[in-house]
Amino acid sequence: MSKLSEKLYERAKPLWDKESENEFVAAMAEGTLEEEKYRAYMLQDYFYLIDYIDILEWMHGQAEDNEVAEFLKNAADSTRYEKDTVHIPNMKKLGITDDEISVAGKAPDSEEYLNYMMGKARESLVYGITALLQCSWSYAYIAKKVSDRYGDKLKSSPYSEWFSAYTSDEYQEANQRWIDILDRVVQDISSAEEEKLCMIFEKCAHYETRFWNIFISVKP
């Protein structure tokens, strides 16, 4: 019997492969992405991370298994740390002001994605772990695939740090811990439940593509 994570991977891989060729992602790799589009992405990703941390904290409050609870707490703390030490300084560098943050709202496609994940987490902890793993794993996969494809050419892109952050050993290892936790907590589930988890994972991968596409039409 293959692990759940292997099944999730098979289901999401075609979508992640397409995502790695998405116009926004390719333009980041080639260094041709207009700064306005990146700025809009950073702002929406900031809102996304805030909700993502909320979902992790909510799930932490529900967890009965000590290892799962500790993992969720660490994930919430490290995502908050990343938001504060990487995201916010980057937003400042891009000239995003506090006023701009306070008037901007979540893009509808992002809001729908976040509501979906929160809804799944409220239905069951394992649904939430599956949905949030897709976020982490898709970035780990896409950053690695695009970095391998572009190789040294990536270094000349002003967005190369985006790729190095998500291909770093630290990020890839944290993602692997998430995969291992999920595989452990689903050891005794039925095949019907497994199929539900695959569908949640696949749906989140679709939402992830929609998230990139939000910024394609942003004009300077």
Ligand SMILES: Cc1ncc(C[n+]2csc(CCO)c2C)c(N)n1
């Ligand atoms: C739209 C969107 N999807 C996925 C991620 C990836 N991600 C989600 S939380 C987190 C921090 C620690 O796991 C990372 C890297 C993102 N940033 N934005």
